[in-house]
Amino acid sequence: MDEAGAPDQIAIRCTIMRGGTSKGVYLLEQDIPGAGLMRDRLLKRLMGTPDILQIDGLGGSRLITSKIAIVGRSTGPDADIDYTYAQVVPERDMVVYTSNCGNISAGVGPFAIDAGLVAGTAPMTTVRIRNTNTGRLLIARVPVAGGQAKTAGSFAIDGVPGTGAEIQMDYARTVGGKTGHMLPTGASVxxxxxxxxxxxxxxxxxxxxxxxxxxxxxxxxxxxxxxxxxxxxxxxxxxxxxxxxxxxxxxxxxxxxxxxxxxxxxxxxxxxxxxxxxxxxxxxxxxxxxxxxxxxxxxxxxxxxxxxxxxxxxxxxxxxxxxxxxxxxxxxxxxxxxxxxxxxxxxxxxxxxxxxxxxxxxxxxxxxxxxFSRTARRIMDGVTYVPRETSTPGANLQRSL
The missing domain is CATH 3.10.310.10 (Diaminopimelate Epimerase; Chain A, domain 1)
Structure with a gap:
């Protein structure tokens, strides 16, 4: 976290991206606290939860616009980056880490390339993404031009106006990521x-x-x-x-x-x-x-x-x-x-x-x-501010899921 800014606020670098049919805040792992109560408190305050309108934060008051991607270089040899998905539920005082989001994951490869975490090579760069929520590997194939992720293209998806560059997301390696089995009960029905x-x-x-x-x-x-x-x-x-x-x-x-x-x-x-x-x-x-x-x-x-x-x-x-x-x-x-x-x-x-x-x-x-194929677009790069009091643990904090 950046201590610069207003005396009573903390400045944090962030990117707002649309990934597929969702929109979220993308953060560099190095810029926020590690997993735990402090991170949870920061993310909720950043998005404006638990106010249902999220009027005092970056959230858009709907589940599909109240999502966060935390991205950093991978600690494992089989992946290029680690990605943690956080769902900040608008009207509930919680951050949920138990699942992954496919739409937000489509923006992770382009974000990593543009942030310099992965070298972008034209015409297509493969980004190996370890999703920390499930422990599984995602493969993103991202169109690149001039060392940066492409945005313009002719690919369209229902639910998003216009067209964009096609990003291919392969999830074949995610079988049994949460329960250990494709059919957790052992039965098809x-x-x-x-x-x-x-x-x-x-x-x-x-x-x-x-x-x-x-x-x-x-x-x-x-x-x-x-x-x-x-x-x-x-x-x-x-x-x-x-x-x-x-x-x-x-x-x-x-x-x-x-x-x-x-x-x-x-x-x-x-x-x-x-x-x-x-x-x-x-x-x-x-x-x-x-x-x-x-x-x-x-x-x-x-x-x-x-x-x-x-x-x-x-x-x-x-x-x-x-x-x-x-x-x-x-x-x-x-x-x-x-x-x-x-x-x-x-x-x-x-x-x-x-x-x-x-x-x-x-x-x-x-x-x-x-x-599946998605498009993604970087909407804004900048600095978001959260009250400095957010960095002080509260007496009644509870760890989110």
Whole structure:
């Protein structure tokens, strides 16, 4: 941290970047305290949490704009940089480190090149990223010109205006990153008994981030609902929280499903899947049935994601190649015979690459390639200020997850 600046504030270098369909603050690891209470307190103050509007910080009051990437040179021989993802929840007094963010990870390679942590070589530089949240290796292929990451290009993604340079993110090395197994329960489908006497079929899969997949129809939804349909729907959110909590117990991520929001607030991600069907997007456009292989709605922190998380897309792609999985059941006929998966989401369609091969391991498949493409753009470089009192530990601090 830089002690210069106003007498009662601390100055910290930062970059604001859009990575995929998220936006976050990118920090150099050397500029902030090490992992612990001081770091947590600083990050919350920097973003303006727990004020739901984050009016006194850099956060944008939404989950997809309240994210942080902490980047530094790697301490291991198999990676170029280490990257820690921090989700600062707008209305909760917490920083969550238990998961990774695929969209924010797409900005890590360009950030590292532009910050001089990795030498940029045209036309493409491969950046090996060790994600400290999961302990797994991500491979970013970043277009470069003049030693800097390119921004301009012709690649477009639904949920982001305009086009940009295509960044390829390969997640094939992230299988079992959190639980140690692609199928933490050992089964492609489990049945969860609900407190009201009902039951739902789920697939719990751990690739990129652990996810629990449920047929949208099994909880009374069509599958093409937009995020507003979830907001304020207490009965629906309570039901989804119960399913997620019981899946978290099955995966060993928490001990009591009723406490999932405290014990494991981020994981597993909850995905509602359904067969492809023409639907209207948040931009008031229509996606045709034949433009997708299935529909998915991702619910996290009791909210429906506006598009599709990068890690969620990777886990969905992996589960789509597992015989009998909930995802496989929802797919269009023949879709699993290609090397792509087209996922319909509230903003449009996300197309990912999945090259699988048979194996005797649980799940029956291994992955040669598990990748998605994103764009990223550096929006601002500068200095952010936090009150100097932030650097003084408070008596009531509690370590975040």
């Amino acid at each position: 489990d049945t969860i008994l609900l407190e009201d006497g009902g039951a739902v079929r789920v697939t719990v899969c751990d690739v990129a981030n652990p996810c629990v997949f449920v047929h949208a129809a099994d909880i009374g939804l069509e599958g093409g609902e937009l995020p507003d349909a979830f907001t304020g729907n207490t009965a629906l959110l309570d039901r989804l929280r119960e399913i997620r909590g019981k899946a978290a117990v099955l995966a060993g991520l928490c001990t009591d499903w009723r406490c999932v929001n405290e014990q494991s607030p981020a994981l597993p991600l909850m995905l509602l899947v359904s067969p492809p069907k023409a639907c209207r997007t948040m931009r008031d456009t229509v996606v045709a049935t034949e433009a997708m292989d299935l529909q998915a709605r991702l619910v996290w922190y009791d909210r429906c994601h506006e598009s599709m998380a990068g890690t969620g897309s990777m886990c969905t792609a992996a589960a789509s190649r597992i015989e009998g999985s909930v995802v496989r059941q929802a797919m269009a006929p023949g879709a699993a015979e290609t090397n792509r998966l087209r996922i319909g989401h509230p903003m449009g369609v996300m197309t990912v690459t999945v090259e699988a091969q048979p194996t005797n391991a649980p799940g029956g498949v291994a992955f040669r390639t598990l990748a």
